[in-house]
Amino acid sequence: MISVNEVSMNFGEQNLFEDVNVVFNQGERYGLTGPNGCGKSTFMKIVSGDLEANTGYVSRPKKFGILRQDHYIYETKRVMDVVMMGNEVLWNVMVEKEKLLENAENMSDEDGIRLGELEMVIAEEDGYMAEPEAAELLEGLGIEASFHYGPLSALTGGDKVRVLLAQALFGKPEALLLDEPTNALDIASIRWLEGFLKDYVGVLVVISHDRHFLNEVCTRIADIDYETIIIYPGDYDDMVEAKAQARSSLEMVNAAKSRKIGQLQDFVQRFRAGSRASQVKSREKQLEKEKNALANLKRSNIARPFIRFDLARPSGKQVLSLNALSKQFEDCMVCDELHLNIFRGEKVAIVGRNGVGKTTLLRLMLNFMHPDDRGAQPEGMVTTRPDDGGADWGYETQIGYMPQDHHEMIEKSKETAHHWLWQWNSEANEEQLRSLFGRLLFTKDEPFKRTEVLSGGETVRLLLARLMLLKPNVLLLDEPTNHLDLEAIRSLTEALVKYEGTCLFVTHDRHMVTQVADRILEMSDGHLRELSPEQFADGQFLQEKKASKHPAAW
Ligand SMILES: Nc1ncnc2c1ncn2[C@@H]1O[C@H](COP(=O)(O)OP(=O)(O)OP(=O)(O)O)[C@@H](O)[C@H]1O
Numbered sequence: 427m428i429s430v431n432e433v434s435m436n437f438g439e440q441n442l443f444e445d446v447n448v449v450f451n452q453g454e455r456y457g458l459t460g461p462n463g464c465g466k467s468t469f470m471k472i473v474s475g476d477l478e479a480n481t482g483y484v485s486r487p488k489k490f491g492i493l494r495q496d497h498y499i500y501e502t503k504r505v506m507d508v509v510m511m512g513n514e515v516l517w518n519v520m521v522e523k524e525k526l527l528e529n530a531e532n533m534s535d536e537d538g539i540r541l542g543e544l545e546m547v548i549a550e551e552d553g554y555m556a557e558p559e560a561a562e563l564l565e566g567l568g569i570e571a572s573f574h575y576g577p578l579s580a581l582t583g584g585d586k587v588r589v590l591l592a593q594a595l596f597g598k599p600e601a602l603l604l605d606e607p608t609n610a611l612d613i614a615s616i617r618w619l620e621g622f623l624k625d626y627v628g629v630l631v632v633i634s635h636d637r638h639f640l641n642e643v644c645t646r647i648a649d650i651d652y653e654t655i656i657i658y659p660g661d662y663d664d665m666v667e668a669k670a671q672a673r674s675s676l677e678m679v680n681a682a683k684s685r686k687i688g689q690l691q692d693f694v695q696r697f698r699a700g701s702r703a704s705q706v707k708s709r710e711k712q713l714e715k716e717k718n719a720l721a722n723l724k725r726s727n728i729a730r731p732f733i734r735f736d737l738a739r740p741s742g743k744q745v746l747s748l749n750a751l752s753k754q755f756e757d758c759m760v761c762d763e764l765h766l767n768i769f770r771g772e773k774v775a776i777v778g779r780n781g782v783g784k785t786t787l788l789r790l791m792l793n794f795m796h797p798d799d800r801g802a803q804p805e806g807m808v809t810t811r812p813d814d815g816g817a818d819w820g821y822e823t824q825i826g827y828m829p830q831d832h833h834e835m836i837e838k839s840k841e842t843a844h845h846w847l848w849q850w851n852s853e854a855n856e857e858q859l860r861s862l863f864g865r866l867l868f869t870k871d872e873p874f875k876r877t878e879v880l881s882g883g884e885t886v887r888l889l890l891a892r893l894m895l896l897k898p899n900v901l902l903l904d905e906p907t908n909h910l911d912l913e914a915i916r917s918l919t920e921a922l923v924k925y926e927g928t929c930l931f932v933t934h935d936r937h938m939v940t941q942v943a944d945r946i947l948e949m950s951d952g953h954l955r956e957l958s959p960e961q962f963a964d965g966q967f968l969q970e971k972k973a974s975k976h977p978a979a980w
Pocket residue numbers: 437440442460461462463464465466467468469495875879880881882883884909
């Protein structure tokens with residue numbers, strides 16, 4: 427059980443929640459919901475003890491597992507190490523021991539004593555069983571042994587989340603806290619995760635913006651709104667209904683009270699100077715009472731950003747051509763002599779399972795990465811001409827790229843969002859920047875937040891602001907809906923429909939594909955296949971390949 431008592435949190439003027447009292451019980455699966463920036467990740471950090479609340483306290487089980495919102499922080503680490511980091515005490519001690527042993531020849535007496543202390547902690551934490559336990563967890567989640575000692579970056583998006591889950595589950599936690607585990611997962615992996623979580627027996631608290639996922643997994647919803655957290659029984663749809671009802675009856679009661687107050691005020695004013703003094707007095711008393719009873723209705727924090735992409739100028743008709751583009755990683759063929767022509771104004775969705783190479787394809791298009799060369803090259807020849815099997819961009823194309831891993835563009839630092847945005851177009855004046863920030867819901871002094879404190883959704887909104895500022899005629903978006911709340915996804919979808927330039931986007935969001943795309947390309951086994959809307963709608967293409975890679979998991 428996790429119990430949260432009288433917890434309040436604010437950052438300066440921004441009040442997230444006040445006097446929260448909630449209990450998360452064993453055997454229930456809680457969805458933690460609310461719009462971008464409402465404080466879900468902050469609340470989870472308070473629950474886990476990563477962050478101290480302004481007031482109040484939390485009692486939590488000794489062992490709990492956590493999956494943080496940023497899935498990219500462990501990219502360069504070994505898979506096995508990532509899992510073992512799940513036991514922080516043990517991991518820190520093991521790292522310290524390794525350091526001491528590196529210098530074994532010159533070990534001082536002090537070092538020797540320290541080593542003894544570390545050994546004791548390792549024994550207490552069952553350290554010598556840690557590696558086999560981690561390996562067992564990984565295999566149980568479908569990560570084959572050949573990957574265990576390689577870097578996390580070698581795994582597909584779906585498998586990375588499995589490793590992070592293994593980290594969270596390492597040491598058999600009584601509670602599991604997961605911050606947006608479905609970001610970047612394909613539909614098959616999400617279905618797998620749903621099944622996995624339904625079997626988890628401890629207390630589960632999971633943050634997500636995915637309505638379907640929440641409905642599937644959760645038995646309770648803890649919703650952050652109106653500066654508090656309320657737990658509703660049932661799934662996400664049940665919560666939306668109950669919340670709307672509660673709000674509307676509160677509003678009705680308040681409206682009735684306001685009318686009554688108006689009448690009482692009228693009466694008091696009219697007869698104050700007259701002969702009905704005693705009646706006036708009693709009305710005044712009543713008036714006071716009604717005013718006190720009037721609920722202080724806090725504003726909802728649900729809001730919709732206003733996204734619109736204009737063009738500085740149009741591109742030529744031919745926008746992009748790929749001519750026998752190839753790329754192979756070890757024994758995995760990501761692109762096998764791809765041919766593709768894209769013309770001005772086309773909206774092209776690229777879909778496909780985790781790990782088929784969609785991000786790699788975009789990076790090849792951007793020439794961030796060199797394609798393999800076609801055929802044998804004469805010895806000593808320079809083989810990186812971009813036109814040799816690479817991407818050929820047409821006349822006057824200006825590309826606006828949004829990466830899947832946001833760190834590629836926004837380093838988490840002390841730099842303010844305002845300064846970060848300004849650097850992309852230093853000719854933009856203050857008024858233009860402020861107007862852009864306003865549309866993207868950065869109000870008052872929020873543009874001056876440091877990039878390191880931005881929430882997941884706020885970071886995406888800042889990346890979108892950059893594209894709105896640059897006005898490119900080609901948008902290349904890698905999973906743009908990850909981290910965004912429902913209102914923001916709606917606004918982004920509308921903006922892409924209205925956009926007059928050319929757009930290529932990778933997504934697992936089926937609704938976005940059907941609303942925006944006029945061409946759908948499915949990527950698999952190094953090839954691109956054009957899908958009709960019907961083929962896409964029946965979802966056949968995703969099911970066909972599921973069985974091959976992780977038969978146990980899927
Ligand atoms: N250390 C900090 N200093 C100032 N503001 C902060 C700090 N940490 C978070 N914030 C702000 O608090 C708000 C809540 O952030 P949080 O990351 O909890 O949101 P969230 O609900 O998880 O959003 P998302 O759905 O986008 O992930 C955001 O507006 C964020 O910018």
